[in-house]
Structures are given as C-alpha cells and as structure tokens.
Amino acid sequence: MSSATVVQQHSVPQPAQHGKPGGMIRHFNVVTAVILGLVLATIFGFLANRLVPSGATGATFAPVLPDVGFLAILIGWVLGFMIGIGAFIGPFRWLMGRDLTHADAEYLAGKDMGVGRYFRYTTDHKVVGIQYLVGFMVIIGLGGLLAMLIRTELGVTWAGVFSPDSYNTLIGTHGIAMIIAMIIAISGPVGNFIVPIMIGARDMAFPRLNALSFWLLAAAVPCLVASMFAGGIRDGWSVYQPLASQSPPGMIGYQITIIVFAISTGIASVNLMTTILRMRAKGMTWARTPVLVYGIFGAALMGLYAFPFYQYSQILALSDRIFGTSFFNPVEGGSVWLYENLFWLLGHPEVYVILLPSIAVCLELIPVFMRKPLFAMGFAIAGVVGVVIMSGLVWAHHMYMTGWAPFANYPFMLSTEMISIPVGFLVLVAIGTLWRGTAWTRLPLMAVYAVIFNKMIGGVTGIYLSDVPADQFFHGSMFVVAHFHYMLMGAGLFGAMAGIAFYFPKMTGHILDERMGSIGLWTAFAGFQLTFGSMFVAGLQGQPRRVLQFDNLFNISNWLSTIGAYTIGIGMLIFLAAIIFSWRNGKVASGNPWASKSLEWQTPTPVPLENFTVLPVVTERPYDYGVPDPYATAQKTSSDKAGVQ
Amino acid sequence: MAHQTLFDSDEPEAPTNRPAATGRIREWVSRPYARAILILTVVIGFVLLPLAWLILAAMNQTGAPASPIMEEIEKTVFWFTIVSIPMTAFVFAVLVYSLLGWKRISSDDPPMQESPAIRTNRTGTIMWTVVSSVLAFFLVVWGMIELAAITANSYGTIPADQQPGDEQPLIVNVTGQQWVWTFEYPGYDGATTPVLYLEKDRPVYFNVTSKDVIHNFWAVELGVKIDANPGAATQTGVTPTKAGVFNVRCAELCGLHHAYMETTIEVLPKEVFAAAMREMGGGKTS
Incomplete structure (x- = not known):
C-alpha cells in the first residue's frame, strides 16, 4: 500500500513469504470447488446410507432414509464446495501461524489475473460485485423461467399442463428463488462494487468475508435446484408448518439453502455496515454521504436483525423433521403460530431489504439526469431511518386472519399504516427532484419513472391489505400476489434495472445499449401492467392464490395475465440481450459518461485495483448540480429592492 | 412567459416583505x-x-x-x-x-444545461x-x-351462549382436512354436511379447526375469513342477509388438492333451512 500521507517512522517486521504469492489458494477455483463438493456429497450420502440402513424408521414410524440421505448429501456439497473454493485457507493459515504477506494479499485480490479472478475466491470488491451481478441474473433467470411455467399452467385453462405436485413445486421454488435474487439484486452488485468507491475506500472492510459471502450464496443455490429433483418445495415460499413436514425430502433443500444463505447475508451485512461506518473518505460527514449509501446501510441493518429469525425457523423445522422434535408439530405440543411469527419476523423486513436499495438507487441517479440537487435530502434520510425502524414492527399484518391474537390486529394495523409516512417521504424526494428539472431521458432515468409509477400502485393497494377489514377479503387471494409483485418486481426489479443501467459503464467499461435496453424495459413494463393488473381483478373476483385450477369466472383475467407474463419474458430477454451484447462489444465508456459529480465516477474506467492512488478528501455536499433558481432569485431581488432581508 | x-423590474407594486x-x-x-x-x-x-x-x-x-x-x-x-x-x-x-x-433532452452526451438548484422547499x-x-x-x-x-x-368477542338475535344462534363447527370441508351442526343432532347451509338473517357462529395442516375458511361473499389451525379452534361469525348460493374456498395453501378444496354455501329462508336440516338427519330444531 503506497499512501502518500503515511510516514513510515520505523520499519515493521513483515511476515515471511512462503512459496509463491497466495500459497495454497493458487490451487483452488470454482472447478475444484464443484469437484470437491460432488465428491463430499457422494461420500456423505454413502455414509448416511450405511449409518441409517434402508427401512429404518424415525420417531414418527415413517421411513427417514430419504431425508437423512438427502440432508447428508447437501451438507457434503456445501462443505466440499467451500473447502474446494478455498474458504477455509485463511483460518488454516492462522493455525499454522502464517500471516498474509503483501504479495499474498495482492494475489488474493486478483492482481494481474485476468478473467480467471472471477472464478476464484477473490477478495477485490469489484470482482465480488461482478460475481453478484452475474449470480443475480442467473437466479432471476431461473425464477423467471419458473414464472413462465406457472403462467402457462394458469393460462392454458382447458388443459392441465402440470400435476398439482409439480405446480406446487413451481410456485414454491419460484417464490424463494426470486426472493433470494431480489435481496442480492442491488446490495450485491451495487453495494459491493460501487459503495466502497462511492465513499472513497480502497476496498470493503473485510475483503475475505466479502468473498465468503458470495461463495456461500453460490454453494446455497444449487441446493435449491437439487431440491427440485428430490420431490420439490411444494408449500409456497413461506413453507408453513405442519404442511412442510408432509413434504418430500426436497424441503430439506429449501432449509439448507436458507440456513446457508442467512449466513451469507449476515456476513455481507456486517461487512457493508462496517465499511460504511468506518471507511468513508476524510471529509465525508453524514451530511455529505450520498443517499444510496444510506439505503444500502438500512437494508444491511434490516437483513442483520431479520435473517436470524428465518434461520432459526428453518433450523427448528429441520430438527422437527430429522430428530422428531416438535417445535411446530401441534399434535405433540408444538405451535404453528410460532412458526408463522418467526417466519414473518423475517418476512416483512425482508420486503424492505429489497425495496430500500432499489428506491435509494433511483434517488441517487435522478439528480444526475435532472441536473439538479436531491430535493430535501433530510427527508430521504428520515424516510430510510423510519422504514428501518418501523419495518421490524409490522410483521403480524401477515397474520391478521390466522386467529393468533385478534386483539394484536389493532396495533399491527396502526404500525403498518404508519409506515406509509416514511415511504411517502421517499416518494416526495423523488418527485421533488423531478420538479422543474430538465430531464435527460436516458434509460436509467426512464426506468425510474417506471419504478415510481409501479411504486404508487403497489403502495395504494397496500393500504387495502394493511386494513384488517379489507384484508379479511383480500388475504390469501390473487390480489395479494399482484400487490407484492408491484412492490418487489415493479419497484424492486425495475429499480435494479435502473441501477444496472446506470452503473453499467463503471462496472463493465461499456455503455448499456440505449435502444435495445429501452425496448426491453418498456416491453417488460407493458407486460407487467397487463399481468398484474389482471391479477388484481382476479383477486377482487375472489380467486385464491396458489391454485392451479379455478372457476370459469376467473378465466379471462388469467388469460390476460398469461399473455402479459410472456410479454414480460420477451422484454426481459431483450434487456438481457442488451446487457450481454453491450458487455461484449458495446460502446466503450469514458470514466464519467453521465457527467456525475459523485466520487465513484471520478475514478478511471476500468477502476484500478485499489480504486484511488491517493485517498480523496470530500469537501462538498453530494448532488451539487444546478444553477440558482430563477423564481427564488426573482423574489430575492424584489425584496432586496424594498430594503428587506 | x-x-x-x-x-x-418596474412592477407597479414591489412586495414590501415576504x-x-x-x-x-x-x-x-x-x-x-x-x-x-x-x-x-x-x-x-x-x-x-x-x-x-x-x-x-x-x-x-x-x-x-x-x-x-x-x-x-x-x-x-x-x-x-x-x-x-x-x-x-x-x-x-x-x-x-x-x-x-418541463424541458427534455435526449442527446447521447450529458446535457450542458443545468436545472434550478432547489435543495428544499419548506x-x-x-x-x-x-x-x-x-x-x-x-x-x-x-x-x-x-x-x-x-x-x-362476527360475534368474535361474545360468548356462544350470549349471541344476539331473537332466537338461538346457529352454531356450525367447521373442520378443514385435506382437502374437504365438513360442517357440523351441534344444534341439529350433530348433523354433518359437505355444503354449508345457513339460515337467512339468523346469526351463525363458526368454530373453525383443522385435522391436519393449516387451511383457511373463506366464505367469499359473506366476507368471512379465518384460519383453520390444527390443534386450535378459532371463532368467528356472521349474519347472512341475502338468500342464495355462495362460495367457500380454501385461502391457505394446504397441499396437493388445495385448488379443489372448495364448496358452496346455501343461504336459505327459515322454513327451507329447517327442511334441509331435517333431511340431513338433524330432526330437532334448535
């Protein structure tokens, strides 16, 4: 590290270099990870088969073999994959008493390594950001494919395309895959790649934990895919007990995925929060910190307190399944309401984990394209803080109709309706920044318009659902499905598209193709309105969610929904094509193609390994765009003329 | 403009203050x-x-x-x-x-023109x-x-023996199980039916439970919805005010045939209801 400001007063003894830089990690990459994962999975599966011989029965006198075997295979896979990628080499070196030398650290960060660094346990935050971006696109592609299959079943009303079991597997896997994808959608790529540069840091606070968080995710998602071949997740993404205990071993795939993913999220959250708290550039006071940083920080904070509930719920459910405990089994004194509480204690903050970075990235890019400062930044921060605090107090609005605690419906209705105030602040800041600006109508800004439109519809339909009497009709109907797709997809995913389009030049060095990207965006947007607009109607007519067969009354809205869904699919494929095409041979981007004033755009593209040769000092507020307001000037001059301050 | x-500059009356x-x-x-x-x-x-x-x-x-x-x-x-x-x-x-x-620019290069710097507006x-x-x-x-x-x-806060109305309320024990609804009428010799019979303008009180997993008892047109939980009974109620045939659907994913777990409600006038109950084996009225 050559920082000009550090004065070397006395020489510090440096750790000795053992062998080539990097040491053992040189031998590990994604290929060894997959091989070792498969090998350990096979060994563990074989051992489980020996230990619990065929025909053994568990506490409930049901054969347990497939469960134990599948669990062993998944544990073997995760362990083997993490060993094979080199995740345990750091602790191993400490045990050996060897510290990393400077050359080791540079090797780990992927210095001069070429494309290979994307397939390794690389610590550079920019590599992790790109890995997250690709991981996000892969998972959302999987979830999107499942969505197309769901809509095919629901659209082709005259023929049963899927069996009920396959259909239930589709909706469960689609749900959880999309939730995972949307949680990492912005916090992953933008949070890892952009935020450290934006705050003027050389890397994340814990670079090796950063790599760990991504590779844990990479180990977790194959478990989800594997579960589809072991009977599937047939119980929706919420996998309510005791229904889930009836499921085939595929449920274990869900539980292992969540347990591992929660560790990944926890590590990523701590890392992001520490980076933001401790590593902002000199002079970057909280007032000078861009709003995206607040948004990512809020999302990380919510993830940190929410995910443990989810993890516990799945650990307890797994324990019920394997060891015959009865946390959630009502026959043996367990409680289904306990599961619902644990689940929704994650479930609602998680919605804001998805939504907050998406809105924050929109607020971040509006000033650049409107050439004016962010309107009422204090309100934006108040909105973020309010959402973070209140998101933890609203979970039981998912349980209004469970009969769990009828009188608790009053306070939860209160808190749920109050959360519209901080969310409203974020809308105020967005439209206040659009106010009287000269719109530079490029793709990222246009996506923001789509986000605000969808956000309003999602928000207004949300107030029906927050109200207990109205929820008594809407709960568990297609109306709910349409509402949360407006929030998570309409605001979340379109916001992610805005963010990707905006940061694409910095991340890849190429401009995202404007024409193709716009065609994809607006095709998807049109399809989105048709799909979920029709779904609102189906919900109003009284169609329950998660059904594969329904009355003729609901046919028309479901046909329209399916047509819309295919349109979304086409639009998303066009957008994906734009990304791939632009990444490979798009127009080469300059360091600052949007003429932005924030720190991340002042670095050269591609961003050098340690981002800044000399760490920057921040002296101004963010969003210092614009010229004096002619109206304000007019008023001032006229009052000056009258001799009044 | x-x-x-x-x-x-030569406005007739310049403002003297804010x-x-x-x-x-x-x-x-x-x-x-x-x-x-x-x-x-x-x-x-x-x-x-x-x-x-x-x-x-x-x-x-x-x-x-x-x-x-x-x-x-x-x-x-x-x-x-x-x-x-x-x-x-x-x-x-x-x-x-x-x-x-407001103005709009769609050039490839960043616009040179800046917008008014409105940082806030009280x-x-x-x-x-x-x-x-x-x-x-x-x-x-x-x-x-x-x-x-x-x-x-929905009489949710009133004990079952103090229900409103001139006559005894109708009590129905609703049981969900994969994947059918069963309605039991304790006031009519415990007659059970797969279709929910209700009497028009007579309050009905539901005790809802489940034999296996969580279901959700949704009487769509009556606006009644409550979970049927295994190992617990939930209470709700309603007064149907319109005769006709309505829908019961399950609004909580309950496994394989969740989509088919639906039945009908028949809200009948008083005499017809009594006749229907007799036919179902519930001879004693009230």
Whole structure:
C-alpha cells in the first residue's frame, strides 16, 4: 500500500513469504470447488446410507432414509464446495501461524489475473460485485423461467399442463428463488462494487468475508435446484408448518439453502455496515454521504436483525423433521403460530431489504439526469431511518386472519399504516427532484419513472391489505400476489434495472445499449401492467392464490395475465440481450459518461485495483448540480429592492 | 412567459416583505407549470375515479355483499380508493409533466444545461408531511372503527351462549382436512354436511379447526375469513342477509388438492333451512 500521507517512522517486521504469492489458494477455483463438493456429497450420502440402513424408521414410524440421505448429501456439497473454493485457507493459515504477506494479499485480490479472478475466491470488491451481478441474473433467470411455467399452467385453462405436485413445486421454488435474487439484486452488485468507491475506500472492510459471502450464496443455490429433483418445495415460499413436514425430502433443500444463505447475508451485512461506518473518505460527514449509501446501510441493518429469525425457523423445522422434535408439530405440543411469527419476523423486513436499495438507487441517479440537487435530502434520510425502524414492527399484518391474537390486529394495523409516512417521504424526494428539472431521458432515468409509477400502485393497494377489514377479503387471494409483485418486481426489479443501467459503464467499461435496453424495459413494463393488473381483478373476483385450477369466472383475467407474463419474458430477454451484447462489444465508456459529480465516477474506467492512488478528501455536499433558481432569485431581488432581508 | 413578468423590474407594486401566505399561493398558482400540474391532477383524478365503482363491481360479481361484514368491507375499500386517488393523481401528474411539460433532452452526451438548484422547499415538504400524516391517521382511525364493527358483527368477542338475535344462534363447527370441508351442526343432532347451509338473517357462529395442516375458511361473499389451525379452534361469525348460493374456498395453501378444496354455501329462508336440516338427519330444531 503506497499512501502518500503515511510516514513510515520505523520499519515493521513483515511476515515471511512462503512459496509463491497466495500459497495454497493458487490451487483452488470454482472447478475444484464443484469437484470437491460432488465428491463430499457422494461420500456423505454413502455414509448416511450405511449409518441409517434402508427401512429404518424415525420417531414418527415413517421411513427417514430419504431425508437423512438427502440432508447428508447437501451438507457434503456445501462443505466440499467451500473447502474446494478455498474458504477455509485463511483460518488454516492462522493455525499454522502464517500471516498474509503483501504479495499474498495482492494475489488474493486478483492482481494481474485476468478473467480467471472471477472464478476464484477473490477478495477485490469489484470482482465480488461482478460475481453478484452475474449470480443475480442467473437466479432471476431461473425464477423467471419458473414464472413462465406457472403462467402457462394458469393460462392454458382447458388443459392441465402440470400435476398439482409439480405446480406446487413451481410456485414454491419460484417464490424463494426470486426472493433470494431480489435481496442480492442491488446490495450485491451495487453495494459491493460501487459503495466502497462511492465513499472513497480502497476496498470493503473485510475483503475475505466479502468473498465468503458470495461463495456461500453460490454453494446455497444449487441446493435449491437439487431440491427440485428430490420431490420439490411444494408449500409456497413461506413453507408453513405442519404442511412442510408432509413434504418430500426436497424441503430439506429449501432449509439448507436458507440456513446457508442467512449466513451469507449476515456476513455481507456486517461487512457493508462496517465499511460504511468506518471507511468513508476524510471529509465525508453524514451530511455529505450520498443517499444510496444510506439505503444500502438500512437494508444491511434490516437483513442483520431479520435473517436470524428465518434461520432459526428453518433450523427448528429441520430438527422437527430429522430428530422428531416438535417445535411446530401441534399434535405433540408444538405451535404453528410460532412458526408463522418467526417466519414473518423475517418476512416483512425482508420486503424492505429489497425495496430500500432499489428506491435509494433511483434517488441517487435522478439528480444526475435532472441536473439538479436531491430535493430535501433530510427527508430521504428520515424516510430510510423510519422504514428501518418501523419495518421490524409490522410483521403480524401477515397474520391478521390466522386467529393468533385478534386483539394484536389493532396495533399491527396502526404500525403498518404508519409506515406509509416514511415511504411517502421517499416518494416526495423523488418527485421533488423531478420538479422543474430538465430531464435527460436516458434509460436509467426512464426506468425510474417506471419504478415510481409501479411504486404508487403497489403502495395504494397496500393500504387495502394493511386494513384488517379489507384484508379479511383480500388475504390469501390473487390480489395479494399482484400487490407484492408491484412492490418487489415493479419497484424492486425495475429499480435494479435502473441501477444496472446506470452503473453499467463503471462496472463493465461499456455503455448499456440505449435502444435495445429501452425496448426491453418498456416491453417488460407493458407486460407487467397487463399481468398484474389482471391479477388484481382476479383477486377482487375472489380467486385464491396458489391454485392451479379455478372457476370459469376467473378465466379471462388469467388469460390476460398469461399473455402479459410472456410479454414480460420477451422484454426481459431483450434487456438481457442488451446487457450481454453491450458487455461484449458495446460502446466503450469514458470514466464519467453521465457527467456525475459523485466520487465513484471520478475514478478511471476500468477502476484500478485499489480504486484511488491517493485517498480523496470530500469537501462538498453530494448532488451539487444546478444553477440558482430563477423564481427564488426573482423574489430575492424584489425584496432586496424594498430594503428587506 | 411568466418568467418575464417576474423578472420585470418596474412592477407597479414591489412586495414590501415576504408576501402573505395567500399571496404566495396565488403567485405559485399563477406559474404556468403549477397550473398545468394542478389541472393534470384533477384530470387524472377523474380518470381514476371510476375505479372506486369498478373495484366494487368486480367484488360483487358472484352475489356479494351477502352480509353486514361484507358491506363494511366494501365500504372500506370504496373510501380507501377515493381517499388515495388525489395523492396518486398528483404524483402521476408530476411524472407526466416532468416528461412532457418541463424541458427534455435526449442527446447521447450529458446535457450542458443545468436545472434550478432547489435543495428544499419548506412549504412543499410541510404540506406533504401534513397531508400524508392526515391520510395515514384517517386510515388508522377508519380501520380501528371498522375493525371494531366487524368484530362485533362476527360475534368474535361474545360468548356462544350470549349471541344476539331473537332466537338461538346457529352454531356450525367447521373442520378443514385435506382437502374437504365438513360442517357440523351441534344444534341439529350433530348433523354433518359437505355444503354449508345457513339460515337467512339468523346469526351463525363458526368454530373453525383443522385435522391436519393449516387451511383457511373463506366464505367469499359473506366476507368471512379465518384460519383453520390444527390443534386450535378459532371463532368467528356472521349474519347472512341475502338468500342464495355462495362460495367457500380454501385461502391457505394446504397441499396437493388445495385448488379443489372448495364448496358452496346455501343461504336459505327459515322454513327451507329447517327442511334441509331435517333431511340431513338433524330432526330437532334448535
């Protein structure tokens, strides 16, 4: 590290270099990870088969073999994959008493390594950001494919395309895959790649934990895919007990995925929060910190307190399944309401984990394209803080109709309706920044318009659902499905598209193709309105969610929904094509193609390994765009003329 | 352009101080963009207004409202729609006007032209905060009152032997199991039926439970919905006020044939109901 400001007063003894830089990690990459994962999975599966011989029965006198075997295979896979990628080499070196030398650290960060660094346990935050971006696109592609299959079943009303079991597997896997994808959608790529540069840091606070968080995710998602071949997740993404205990071993795939993913999220959250708290550039006071940083920080904070509930719920459910405990089994004194509480204690903050970075990235890019400062930044921060605090107090609005605690419906209705105030602040800041600006109508800004439109519809339909009497009709109907797709997809995913389009030049060095990207965006947007607009109607007519067969009354809205869904699919494929095409041979981007004033755009593209040769000092507020307001000037001059301050 | 008059140095009466609030509002409304956005808001608001009735029309397609609870629900939905239209219309108006009204540049290079640096606006932010708080407060108060009303209408807080009405309330034990509903009438020799028979204008009290997994008992047109939990009984109730055939659906994913776990409700006049009960084996009335 050559920082000009550090004065070397006395020489510090440096750790000795053992062998080539990097040491053992040189031998590990994604290929060894997959091989070792498969090998350990096979060994563990074989051992489980020996230990619990065929025909053994568990506490409930049901054969347990497939469960134990599948669990062993998944544990073997995760362990083997993490060993094979080199995740345990750091602790191993400490045990050996060897510290990393400077050359080791540079090797780990992927210095001069070429494309290979994307397939390794690389610590550079920019590599992790790109890995997250690709991981996000892969998972959302999987979830999107499942969505197309769901809509095919629901659209082709005259023929049963899927069996009920396959259909239930589709909706469960689609749900959880999309939730995972949307949680990492912005916090992953933008949070890892952009935020450290934006705050003027050389890397994340814990670079090796950063790599760990991504590779844990990479180990977790194959478990989800594997579960589809072991009977599937047939119980929706919420996998309510005791229904889930009836499921085939595929449920274990869900539980292992969540347990591992929660560790990944926890590590990523701590890392992001520490980076933001401790590593902002000199002079970057909280007032000078861009709003995206607040948004990512809020999302990380919510993830940190929410995910443990989810993890516990799945650990307890797994324990019920394997060891015959009865946390959630009502026959043996367990409680289904306990599961619902644990689940929704994650479930609602998680919605804001998805939504907050998406809105924050929109607020971040509006000033650049409107050439004016962010309107009422204090309100934006108040909105973020309010959402973070209140998101933890609203979970039981998912349980209004469970009969769990009828009188608790009053306070939860209160808190749920109050959360519209901080969310409203974020809308105020967005439209206040659009106010009287000269719109530079490029793709990222246009996506923001789509986000605000969808956000309003999602928000207004949300107030029906927050109200207990109205929820008594809407709960568990297609109306709910349409509402949360407006929030998570309409605001979340379109916001992610805005963010990707905006940061694409910095991340890849190429401009995202404007024409193709716009065609994809607006095709998807049109399809989105048709799909979920029709779904609102189906919900109003009284169609329950998660059904594969329904009355003729609901046919028309479901046909329209399916047509819309295919349109979304086409639009998303066009957008994906734009990304791939632009990444490979798009127009080469300059360091600052949007003429932005924030720190991340002042670095050269591609961003050098340690981002800044000399760490920057921040002296101004963010969003210092614009010229004096002619109206304000007019008023001032006229009052000056009258001799009044 | 209105700008011209503002910059005009020989105005007849220059403001002597910060203008009074009414004057400032009048000045603001006189700006062309403000006027356009207000007009747009009104136009969009009126375009959205039919939604309030269309939503109810969609909800009423199968015969709702068939109970006072459903009437309360529909009243809530109607007024929430009305209340949320102005704010939605205003945001949509700003979106439309910022694309079509204010200046727009679509060049490949960043625009050289900067926009007015409006960092905040006290009147605007205060108004937004006040309006959104008032709206949220309205939602809460309305919700609390309506929740109390439907709780009373569903007899959720009243013990089973003190039910309202001239005669004994009808008690129905609802049991969900994969994937059928069973309705038991303790007042009629414990007769059980796969179809829910109710008597018009007679309060009915449901004890809902499940034999296996969580189901959700949804009497669609009656506006009744409550989970059927294994190992616990939940209570709710309703007074059907409209004779006819309505739907029961399961609104909680309960496994393989969740989609087929539906049956019908027959709300019958008093004599017909008694006859139906006798036919089902419940000879004793009440």
